[in-house]
Amino acid sequence: MMRDLATRFVAEQSKEVSEYFVDKDVKPIKEENVGQVSGNVLAISTEAPASLGLTAPPVVILPGPFKPRHRFKVLQQFEGTVLEISGDECRAHIRDLTRPGFVEEITFSIEEISESDRELAVLGAVFYWDIGYQDRIDGQRLRVSAIRFRRIPMWKEKDLVSSRREAESLSESLGWKR
Amino acid sequence: MRASAGNVNCPPSRYEAEISIFGPGIGECIVIHLGKNAWMVVDSCLDRNTRIPIALQYLQALGVNAATDVKLFVITHWHDDHIEGASAILASCHNAKFVCSDALRCGEFVQFVSLYSQRGFIENSGVDEFNRIFEVLKSRRGYIRPELLEPGWAIADRRLLYYTKNDRPLNVEVYSLSPSDAAITLALREIGQLLIPKVKTPKRRAIAQRPNHVSVALWVIVGDLHVLLGSDLENHPDNRLGWQAVVLSRNRPRERALIIKVPHHGSSNAYCKEMWQEMVATNPIALLTPFASGVKPLPTETDIARISTHTPQIYCTGSPSGWRSPRRDSAVDKTIKEVVRTRRLVYGPMGHIRVRIPIKKGLDEPNIELFNGAQSL
Amino acid sequence: MPLIPEIDGSSIVVLGSFNPAIFHPLWFKINQLIRPEEADSAKLEVTHPAVSIFSLEWFKLQVEMERFVVETTDKANFGPISDLVLGTFSILDHTPVRALGMNRVMHFKMDSREKWHAFGHMIAPKDVWHGIMERPGLQSLTMEDPRDDPLGFTRVRIEPSKQVDPGIFIEVNNHYEIEDNNIQNMLNILKGSWKEVLLKSESIANHLIKKVE
Numbered sequence: 001m002m003r004d005l006a007t008r009f010v011a012e013q014s015k016e017v018s019e020y021f022v023d024k025d026v027k028p029i030k031e032e033n034v035g036q037v038s039g040n041v042l043a044i045s046t047e048a049p050a051s052l053g054l055t056a057p058p059v060v061i062l063p064g065p066f067k068p069r070h071r072f073k074v075l076q077q078f079e080g081t082v083l084e085i086s087g088d089e090c091r092a093h094i095r096d097l098t099r100p101g102f103v104e105e106i107t108f109s110i111e112e113i114s115e116s117d118r119e120l121a122v123l124g125a126v127f128y129w130d131i132g133y134q135d136r137i138d139g140q141r142l143r144v145s146a147i148r149f150r151r152i153p154m155w156k157e158k159d160l161v162s163s164r165r166e167a168e169s170l171s172e173s174l175g176w177k178r
Numbered sequence: 179m180r181a182s183a184g185n186v187n188c189p190p191s192r193y194e195a196e197i198s199i200f201g202p203g204i205g206e207c208i209v210i211h212l213g214k215n216a217w218m219v220v221d222s223c224l225d226r227n228t229r230i231p232i233a234l235q236y237l238q239a240l241g242v243n244a245a246t247d248v249k250l251f252v253i254t255h256w257h258d259d260h261i262e263g264a265s266a267i268l269a270s271c272h273n274a275k276f277v278c279s280d281a282l283r284c285g286e287f288v289q290f291v292s293l294y295s296q297r298g299f300i301e302n303s304g305v306d307e308f309n310r311i312f313e314v315l316k317s318r319r320g321y322i323r324p325e326l327l328e329p330g331w332a333i334a335d336r337r338l339l340y341y342t343k344n345d346r347p348l349n350v351e352v353y354s355l356s357p358s359d360a361a362i363t364l365a366l367r368e369i370g371q372l373l374i375p376k377v378k379t380p381k382r383r384a385i386a387q388r389p390n391h392v393s394v395a396l397w398v399i400v401g402d403l404h405v406l407l408g409s410d411l412e413n414h415p416d417n418r419l420g421w422q423a424v425v426l427s428r429n430r431p432r433e434r435a436l437i438i439k440v441p442h443h444g445s446s447n448a449y450c451k452e453m454w455q456e457m458v459a460t461n462p463i464a465l466l467t468p469f470a471s472g473v474k475p476l477p478t479e480t481d482i483a484r485i486s487t488h489t490p491q492i493y494c495t496g497s498p499s500g501w502r503s504p505r506r507d508s509a510v511d512k513t514i515k516e517v518v519r520t521r522r523l524v525y526g527p528m529g530h531i532r533v534r535i536p537i538k539k540g541l542d543e544p545n546i547e548l549f550n551g552a553q554s555l
Numbered sequence: 556m557p558l559i560p561e562i563d564g565s566s567i568v569v570l571g572s573f574n575p576a577i578f579h580p581l582w583f584k585i586n587q588l589i590r591p592e593e594a595d596s597a598k599l600e601v602t603h604p605a606v607s608i609f610s611l612e613w614f615k616l617q618v619e620m621e622r623f624v625v626e627t628t629d630k631a632n633f634g635p636i637s638d639l640v641l642g643t644f645s646i647l648d649h650t651p652v653r654a655l656g657m658n659r660v661m662h663f664k665m666d667s668r669e670k671w672h673a674f675g676h677m678i679a680p681k682d683v684w685h686g687i688m689e690r691p692g693l694q695s696l697t698m699e700d701p702r703d704d705p706l707g708f709t710r711v712r713i714e715p716s717k718q719v720d721p722g723i724f725i726e727v728n729n730h731y732e733i734e735d736n737n738i739q740n741m742l743n744i745l746k747g748s749w750k751e752v753l754l755k756s757e758s759i760a761n762h763l764i765k766k767v768e
Contacts, residue, residue: 124382167289175328
């Protein structure tokens with residue numbers, strides 16, 4: 001049976017996953033179990049879910065909603081580009097994402113970068129810099145500055161091959177060749 | 179000669195040459211009136227408020243029809259600060275010959291653009307803009323005159339535009355002074371080695387390398403007026419490259435320029451004493467745009483002092499030292515201060531220097547106007 | 556001034572054909588798509604041949620045989636989840652995919668219960684229900700705007716918020732059909748449209764809420 005899956009995640013998540021795994025006799029997922037953000041899901045129908053004839057193990061108890069331990073209230077966002085790493089200092093351009101139009105040049109200590117991100121900090125690397133308040137699960141509020149480098153996969157042979165092919169065709173059509 | 183600020187939207191008269199240079203801190207654009215409502219544009223930068231290329235915005239304010247009246251559009255090199263909004267200019271100027279550096283005329287450059295703009299996953303303003311230029315060039319067939327369809331290529335000592343006195347009341351010529359043959363050979367090698375990424379290296383933003391071998395310096399003649407536009411061309415120890423190659427060329431124009439767009443923001447790397455002594459008039463009008471990025475923003479005090487040995491008339495589109503960062507939420511400002519060591523805004527107001535010279539009967543006294551933060555140094 | 560939601564989340568949903576068993580934090584760590592420490596401290600919720608679910612501090616990933624979903628409740632991570640999806644499917648570039656959903660979910664707190672009611676009346680006038688219902692109240696409203704190129708739609712769902720009181724829940728689902736099941740097409744749409752979709756979703760929500768401001 002083909003099901004028309006939607007690309008919206010929120011409300012239908014529980015219903016469809018429950019159809020996969022929940023045995024007929026198992027109660028449907030309750031409303032409050034659906035994602036914190038999406039906690040607006042109406043109570044799942046109490047109709048028994050259709051059997052899909054899967055031979056998977058009978059029951060998987062689905063986890064509760066996505067509840068990060070801490071909530072982050074964003075005050076300011078930048079996108080940065082590394083221009084130079086010199087000793088313990090990083091020079092970068094930062095583009096204001098909260099009030100677009102401002103670009104600043106800054107220098108800062110590489111100590112501000114998470115250790116596991118430091119190897120990513122090279123010429124041309126791009127990072128997010130978010131400033132805001134973190135409300136921890138224990139109720140403590142902290143003012144936070146978080147730099148996170150963008151993790152984008154490496155160049156592949158097929159990127160070079162396909163771009164070379166495209167370049168040949170484009171050069172020909174534009175007269176962009178010697 | 180004093181600088182003043184008149185009505186910026188007042189167009190030049192038919193027999194008045196105009197050199198307008200715009201610069202917001204990073205980026206520059208030059209708009210030139212060649213007489214009798216013929217215009218040329220060199221490079222492009224965006225008005226950061228409207229996101230419209232400043233050349234198109236300015237021409238529209240003057241009542242100029244960019245579609246018919248812009249005859250030449252030159253991109254001097256592919257770096258971000260000279261190219262933002264160029265595709266929109268190309269798309270609007272149906273009657274303009276598009277010219278760029280002959281050093282970019284290679285499959286590797288097209289491949290570089292294709293790689294970073296379509297497979298890089300990161301926005302790259304210069305490369306993405308060049309990709310859009312390719313799109314416009316492709317789509318122009320059907321409404322552009324055949325002789326304008328293919329790009330023109332700037333190389334040392336090539337004439338890019340020529341109107342005789344029979345075509346119009348004044349002779350108009352535009353020459354490219356660079357890149358030299360040797361610079362092209364070097365650039366072609368470097369494009370393949372430095373710009374095309376290696377497999378299994380991380381995807382990053384494409385950052386332009388220096389020195390700049392591909393940059394197009396231009397010589398513009400309108401009647402008796404000669405103008406040297408230095409672009410970002412720098413010096414090189416090999417005198418077949420950079421400014422030495424230009425000065426030593428036997429085919430370059432032999433007159434002296436009254437107006438000079440100082441190369442590479444006045445930096446010492448682009449200062450060539452011979453160029454000033456042999457190609458530029460005594461006490462020329464020297465125009466600069468600042469470059470507010472970098473360990474040392476340009477022009478420095480030393481650069482200004484050096485230029486002032488050649489002329490007292492030095493004008494810059496903005497403050498060389500950049501501008502103060504905007505104020506934000508107090509918690510944000512406090513956090514930024516705790517994290518950064520130094521900080522400055524690199525884009526400021528779009529400074530504009532305008533030089534107009536009546537040229538019907540020889541050269542008359544130039545009128546220099548400064549707008550929007552442009553200043554005399 | 557744009558209104559700021561009390562709760563602001565987004566998700567990226569890809570429909571296609573997946574092997575959930577691959578999607579373990581270790582795989583993301585090896586492919587350098589997340590930090591090693593994040594992989595080591597990931598909360599593994601379900602590991603099953605037909606579904607895999609784990610979460611880090613900043614996102615939750617759920618993969619079934621026909622659906623891949625990553626969600627975050629933190630605006631600071633809207634960019635990183637897009638990078639995660641781009642990175643994942645750049646590596647798994649033979650995956651057949653048929654649709655992409657870029658979604659934003661917002662809960663807005665209303666200044667007063669009167670404004671909350673006024674919003675409900677504005678978005679779903681009650682006049683037509685009088686005479687057949689005693690006390691009609693809005694439970695859920697969905698509007699759809701189809702799109703031709705690329706094929707798909709934008710769907711907006713509005714409900715009283717169950718997280719914020721008095722509050723309005725607005726979900727914007729931006730659905731794209733992927734031509735030829737070609738993953739490169741999907742990646743191009745995600746790369747080219749993610750920021751625009753987020754901004755458009757915000758402006759849809761602002762447009763509606765401001766009607767009663």
